Amino acid sequence: METIEFILVYALILGSLYLLMSLGFSLVCGVLRIFHLGYGVIFVLAVYGVWMFMNDLGTGMLPALIGMFVIQILFTLGVVYYIIVKRYVEQEEILLTSLLLVALVIEELINHLYPVTAGVNIPTTILSGVTKVGAATIPNQMFVVAALAAMITSAFVLFLLKTRWGYIIRAVSQSTRSARLMGVKVERVYAVALVLSIIPPTVCILVISPIWSIEPYLGTPFLETAILVSILGGLGNLRGTVIASFIVGLVASSVAFLINPRLVGLAILVMVFFVLVFRPEGIARSESLW
Amino acid sequence: MVRFEHKRAELVIWLGDLKLGWSIEPRYWRNPLLGMALLAMLPLAFSGRPDFLTLITTANAFACIAMPLAWQMTGTGRLNFGPQLFVGIGGYTAALISVHWGWGPWATLPMAVLVGLFFAALFSPLTTLAKGLYFSLITLVLPLIFLELTYYFTGIFKGETGLFGIAPLVNLGRIKTNYIVSAYMSLVLLMVFLFVVFRIMQSRYGLYAAAINDDEEIAEVMGLNINVWKVICFTITSVMIAVTGWFMAHYFGTFAGVTFLPLPFMLKILLVVMIGGRGGIYGAIYGAYFVVILEKLLTVIGPTSHFLFPLILLILLFVLPEGIYGMIRRHRYREYYPTIRVRRR
Numbered sequence: 001m002e003t004i005e006f007i008l009v010y011a012l013i014l015g016s017l018y019l020l021m022s023l024g025f026s027l028v029c030g031v032l033r034i035f036h037l038g039y040g041v042i043f044v045l046a047v048y049g050v051w052m053f054m055n056d057l058g059t060g061m062l063p064a065l066i067g068m069f070v071i072q073i074l075f076t077l078g079v080v081y082y083i084i085v086k087r088y089v090e091q092e093e094i095l096l097t098s099l100l101l102v103a104l105v106i107e108e109l110i111n112h113l114y115p116v117t118a119g120v121n122i123p124t125t126i127l128s129g130v131t132k133v134g135a136a137t138i139p140n141q142m143f144v145v146a147a148l149a150a151m152i153t154s155a156f157v158l159f160l161l162k163t164r165w166g167y168i169i170r171a172v173s174q175s176t177r178s179a180r181l182m183g184v185k186v187e188r189v190y191a192v193a194l195v196l197s198i199i200p201p202t203v204c205i206l207v208i209s210p211i212w213s214i215e216p217y218l219g220t221p222f223l224e225t226a227i228l229v230s231i232l233g234g235l236g237n238l239r240g241t242v243i244a245s246f247i248v249g250l251v252a253s254s255v256a257f258l259i260n261p262r263l264v265g266l267a268i269l270v271m272v273f274f275v276l277v278f279r280p281e282g283i284a285r286s287e288s289l290w
Numbered sequence: 291m292v293r294f295e296h297k298r299a300e301l302v303i304w305l306g307d308l309k310l311g312w313s314i315e316p317r318y319w320r321n322p323l324l325g326m327a328l329l330a331m332l333p334l335a336f337s338g339r340p341d342f343l344t345l346i347t348t349a350n351a352f353a354c355i356a357m358p359l360a361w362q363m364t365g366t367g368r369l370n371f372g373p374q375l376f377v378g379i380g381g382y383t384a385a386l387i388s389v390h391w392g393w394g395p396w397a398t399l400p401m402a403v404l405v406g407l408f409f410a411a412l413f414s415p416l417t418t419l420a421k422g423l424y425f426s427l428i429t430l431v432l433p434l435i436f437l438e439l440t441y442y443f444t445g446i447f448k449g450e451t452g453l454f455g456i457a458p459l460v461n462l463g464r465i466k467t468n469y470i471v472s473a474y475m476s477l478v479l480l481m482v483f484l485f486v487v488f489r490i491m492q493s494r495y496g497l498y499a500a501a502i503n504d505d506e507e508i509a510e511v512m513g514l515n516i517n518v519w520k521v522i523c524f525t526i527t528s529v530m531i532a533v534t535g536w537f538m539a540h541y542f543g544t545f546a547g548v549t550f551l552p553l554p555f556m557l558k559i560l561l562v563v564m565i566g567g568r569g570g571i572y573g574a575i576y577g578a579y580f581v582v583i584l585e586k587l588l589t590v591i592g593p594t595s596h597f598l599f600p601l602i603l604l605i606l607l608f609v610l611p612e613g614i615y616g617m618i619r620r621h622r623y624r625e626y627y628p629t630i631r632v633r634r635r
Contacts, residue, residue: 097564100557101604108597231427266438273431280424
């Protein structure tokens with residue numbers, strides 16, 4: 001009975017974490033219909049951007065956060081959108097390769113400026129200490145992650161369902177051509193979607209950074225998780241992504257508690273492999289974002 | 291009796307009664323032969339530098355992965371994001387057998403081919419089951435699954451450290467000779483692959499591959515059994531990549547999944563294909579040498595090379611979308627030029 005309790009609590013917490021990691025990726029998948037393979041770099045820029053402002057320029061937390069967001073937006077619009085996505089959206093082999101390369105350039109640059117030994121540490125702890133659930137201990141910060149995941153996802157859904165921009169984004173996700181015929185400036189929607197996709201991963205990495213190991217290459221495992229969750233959720237369907245992240249969380253926590261923690265990565269990969277082969281449309285087959 | 295004769299635009303070589311002509315006018319030169327002669331001279335030219343010989347061998351091995359991959363992308367009409375899976379399968383088969391049973395490279399080769407064939411046949415239905423982006427994603431996931439397996443069964447695969455003590459490819463007593471002979475062996479492998487892939491792409495089967503690449507449905511309407519041809523193409527090319535894995539395992543003497551299976555190695559292979567000229571067979575060789583030499587040149591300037599290397603490749607990708615070979619082949623526009631499309635309409 002206790003084991004089931006652990007599994008469920010951990011499924012909830014890991015699921016929220018996965019949701020925050022993959023929400024932005026899924027949004028880009030749904031609207032632009034591309035694989036944003038440079039998504040991992042958002043996590044890296046978030047942590048090291050704040051660190052640069054606080055450590056090198058000596059600013060406080062709030063100016064650092066604002067500065068980091070400005071850098072992220074400039075990078076996403078200036079490099080990812082105008083230089084790569086806008087030019088090569090139809091030539092996917094160049095698009096995917098160059099997105100991977102851009103991510104690699106940034107990661108290597110950051111590794112050059114701030115090697116692992118730089119000891120990056122950002123004071124974003126909101127709830128310190130741990131909570132005991134039966135025999136398991138969970139850092140309180142993880143509950144903040146769960147709460148933030150719920151808040152950001154609801155904000156995204158409300159934005160998509162209730163606002164004019166949400167309607168436009170959903171229209172583009174349903175059919176780019178029809179949306180263009182109706183007078184939507186599709187390129188502008190692409191840019192907005194790319195900028196919106198920065199928010200969840202940035203919040204995610206900033207909140208978990210006190211309890212996570214921070215190094216310049218941390219983006220790759222996050223990107224892999226985001227890809228897996230998005231595939232499972234049906235490539236760019238946010239409802240599917242929400243369900244998929246909790247399924248992945250449940251599988252991860254069950255495998256970790258019942259079989260062997262080292263098998264978690266393998267179990268998720270095998271699950272995604274079979275989903276891709278036998279149900280490629282994912283959990284929620286839908287032509288729209290929600 | 292060898293005689294040379296100069297005739298208008300031709301140099302005629304008489305070997306007894308056998309007449310061999312070589313056109314002097316550049317546009318009739320046999321570029322592949324010239325290129326191969328140049329490649330064959332490289333190991334001798336750098337015979338005193340083991341690091342350069344390793345570089346040449348690595349470049350040849352990269353080309354040996356990129357050429358079958360180029361054929362596979364044409365023949366299945368899909369972009370494979372995980373060719374390194376078969377490098378891993380071939381390499382680990384050779385490494386495990388060599389380390390545990392003490393077999394030499396020539397004994398492990400048939401085993402690497404057999405195991406490669408088994409897994410290639412096992413995964414080949416994916417080319418008919420999965421379409422477009424889904425195929426790319428599945429092939430992206432497969433090597434990562436294999437990597438996780440090597441970590442989990444670390445007793446067998448030695449996940450993080452890798453297997454070492456694999457029988458060397460050649461052992462002629464002198465280290466220098468070993469390096470040169472290995473470089474020539476990689477060149478022989480490259481030439482065999484080039485010959486096979488080139489002849490097939492020139493033949494009727496190459497036409498089938500091109501038809502499948504252009505439009506599967508039309509190819510099927512025209513009476514082509516596309517499923518069979520895609521499966522055959524995937525299987526043969528995967529076995530060829532597994533053979534390259536076997537070569538790398540015996541050449542380096544160690545084999546670690548963590549070197550070959552993660553995304554950075556795949557990115558390098560993808561770059562060889564893209565920089566060389568998408569889907570071009572000869573382009574793969576240009577691309578492989580270019581990527582390997584660029585990486586080596588940049589090590590001179592120190593740690594900044596780590597981000598300059600991808601940056602230069604990125605700029606090249608923008609400036610030369612057809613790759614290096616694309617500049618040359620613009621003059622040969624009547625040849626079939628395969629297109630790579632991830633998502634088809």
